[in-house]
Amino acid sequence: MPVPAPLVTPLVTRVRAAYARIEAVDRPEVWIGLRPQSDLEAEARSLEARLAAGEQLPLAGRLLAVKGNIDVAGLPTTAGCPSYAYEPSADAPVVARLRAAGALVIGTTNLDQFATGLVGTRSPYGAVRSAHDPSRISGGSSSGSAVAVALGIADLALGTDTAGSGRVPAAFNGIVGLKPTRGLVPTQGVVPACASLDCVTVFARTLPEAEQALALMANPVPQPVPARVPGPWRIAVPSTAQLGELDPGWAEAYESAAARLQAAGAVLRAIDLTPFTQAAAMLYEGAFVAERYTAVGAFIDGAPDAPGLDPTVVGIITAARDIPAHRLFADQAELAALRAAATDALGDADALLLPTAPGHPTLAEVDAHRSPSSQLRSNRGDPIAANARLGRFTNSTNLFDQCAVAAPAGEVAGLPFGVMLIGPAHTDERLTRIATLLTPPSRIAVVGAHLTGQPLNPQLLSLGARLIRTTTTAPVYRLHALRTDPPKPGLERIGEGGSAIEAELWELPAEGLGRLIAVLPAPMTLGRVELTDGTAVPGFLCEPYALDGAADITSHGGWRAYLGR
Template sequence: MATGPVTTVLERVRAAYRRIEETGRPEIWITLRPQEDVEAEARALDARGPDATRTPDTSHPPDAPRLPLLGHLLAVKGNIDVAGLPTTAGCPSYAYEPAGDAPVVARLRQAGALVIGSTNMDQFATGLVGTRSPYGAVRCAVDPERISGGSSSGSAVAVALGIVDLALGTDTAGSGRVPAAFNGIVGLKPSRGLVPTRGVVPACASLDCVSVFARTLTEARLALALMADPAESGRDGTGSDAPRRRPGPWRVAVPPTDQLGPLEDGWAVAYEAAAARLTTSGAQLVTVDLTPFTEAAAMLYEGAFVAERYTAVGAFIDKHTGAADLDPTVATIIGRARDIPAHRLYADQARLAELRAAALATLGDADALLLPTAPRHPTLAEVAADPLGVNADLGRFTNSTNLFDLAAVAVPAGEVRGRPFGVMLVGPAGTDDRLATLAEDLGRSRQRVTLTVVGAHLSGQPLNPQLLAAGARLVRTTSTAPRYRLYALRTDPPKPGLVHTGETVETGTEIKAGAAIEAEVWELPAEGLGTIVAALPRPMTIGRVELADGASTAGFLCEPAALDGAVDITSYGGWRAYLSG
């Protein structure tokens, strides 16, 4: 807990309710349990003693109950049943009293977790913004002028603000990952079916997953393991039904930067730095085509699949048209799905099958796909001005995951201008443990990144002191893959521009092949790279540079538009050779 050390479950509960008062964020909650009720449960847990968390061994009876989550405080999204609390799905007039806990809640409670309350959400789990609720817009934990992300908005912010240790959300289009990224926490979206969805108000029943928020991967993985039931799902999270991975280092797929589309200022660099950190931990980066993923992402709301949302709650919305507690954007999205013809659904299913086959083919034997979790972090005002357009953009990278039956984990990957930046690792169904292990590698390597330089930052060159001042050390001298051309730019001090050609680059009417260029690989603190990037003048940019041995790191590149009047010096093989020639 963020409130300081406590020694009993009761003290943790009291600290949590103090934290609720301190934060002044009533919009997080739909129903907060009375403090005295939670304290009574805490006293009962404290009476069990600290041994309740231990695995039974020779000093404990074989049937002794284990409470691995003893004292962990839990928040539950408002569309998941919690005994004694109304299930609203973010709509007061829809509320019902559940007969008991949803299995996911029951299993965490049986492990010692204490439910604090049900959390606010985008109504009927329809949205990635966190503002579509009659209970109020949930603001980002770090910057209250910006959205929290949705639809599991309250759950994510309750964790980020240190009120609870764990929170449950749901994830159909990214609702368990986008809020994690915006609030600097971990979001696990399990393989479909690994965790039961009984007792959950459906959004799209065939795609829905219960997700977990936590401040650490260790806690999130423990909660997921406790909620999962392999006997029910046929999946154990270890990759038993996923392609067998080949021996050797982790292989992480990354798309060409231009396929990511527009990103918030600084996020492309932060993404490249995250990819570079994985290489530092020993992973190999492989380039993939992102097109099948982004095309499928657009189909989730623009295609016929949205009709399943109407199946879930459409009759209720029709009956309550114009009700004060119906969010108008949600009602419009679900209501217009009423008249989608069946033939369109069959056509979209056929197209989706083609895209899924293409996506899995491009992933090949890669262990995971690394992506930014979201393309930007909008303000509340931006969402109010364009609620549909902003929401659609936020799902650019997340919408396709469940359509393709993939698993995912979203993790913090640093900060940009004082706000959290997050990435996610996506992989085949059943690779939940594999993805979490890779995410841990990413976290362990956050401190230092690698950077490839080919020009004025080389050893002995005028800008090399920038690297040294940032704490960089030279790792090795090498060359790029033979896919680049080098140009002498008209700058002061003189510097070259490195341009990736793919296989060829067109210059006027003559097509020239790429070549290998002399390069140095440096290692430096992540914050040092951020300082260098912040001072980087155009036309220079940071991108991914492929090396001769197949590795890939962040590196200095040049915008192709700046090559007018530049001299092609590729034939020299490097900047130093050109200067000495």
């Protein structure tokens, strides 16, 4: 008797779509270790059974990518160096907590070796390229994690951040990066870069998704959030002159982001950025870099010719070996003074708004050791100088014991532009609330149970959505009546031979779209829906498996017409 084929469930469909996406994008440099697809499909079926039994799994079926310096049981932890690899006996706590919530780990991702760098090119596994422009760097060190999310392979990804590694890649790839307060998220099971400064970070495509993951990873907060006097958000904004040299168009994009916050009701205040930039320079130029030698220096000294060691990383770490102890104490005293000056400069501001990075270099600019251009030679031609430039605004955050949110803030010359909100320790949630003001409202097309007067329309209204207009889709779709409770249709794009379907266009706050996605029931999925005027907006489509046996109701022209037949 033939063995029946395994059941194809919605979560299995999501797993298969991710592996198909991996093949389609052809970015092998993103990954260090990928788990077998069959293992994830088996885990997905197990999750379906647990959900059916009534278990609460808030991340059920979300695909998780994990930076290669964080332990994942069953995959080697390499920290970007194959000769350093070891087999962890258990997941790091951050991985275990997300798995317990239903996340499926798809694999470990590439990084700047030993998390030393902000470029994403210092790895024997290959230079990770931008998700939007393969000629440009992805940013590091959490390069593979950010690109896996930006390319739509993973829903969530873990990175680490000592000097900006959980923020610069987010900015370059148009996604969200949350760098929590130090100690909020456990770092056990993480190969340290600078153990006293390291943070585990999370990447996602929306703020609500990132917030949800961070909340599930976090330890109990040991102290209350600093008190805040009621009133509009107070945002510290330095002058563009104090930001130094930026890529063309980036100053204007930064000013536009500040203007959006002001238009949303925030109060902007001038700030002297000097203590922040001076402290940022100390992270690599001062004695604090000696902690990187403490982390992996003995390994490098014991195997200086080990296969796969990156020479730039080796140079940075071994140079730190000879820094005298007295210099560290002097730098600690200087840092304390700069921290006090930065605290005074911030005053009672809720957040400091900065570009996440000064610019987005190409792979060639980072790789070049010499350049005929003095600008490139000073800022980008030297790979170490290029890295220092990228950390101008991020390096000081952990030194000052602050938290940060990196969020998309538009585009410059067709590439993502990102800004960063920095605040005092334990104001993580406050920063994400402010960051929602940076993103313009989202629009969504609905064709079924979310239409005005239909059973799921209250979901839209509860998120602050408003109806823009009633319209139709482009004539490239078919509509099917699904066997669901409540009844709803499934919209299928077929191209030639399709029909126009009645639709409503709604506008909702940016964070509302992420919350709507989080409660979206199977077999619905979010995709691009083309409207009759030629524009394309997010909208509800249907997983193909659910269309088998569903009645074709396209001839009615829409869901309401079908119900009123």
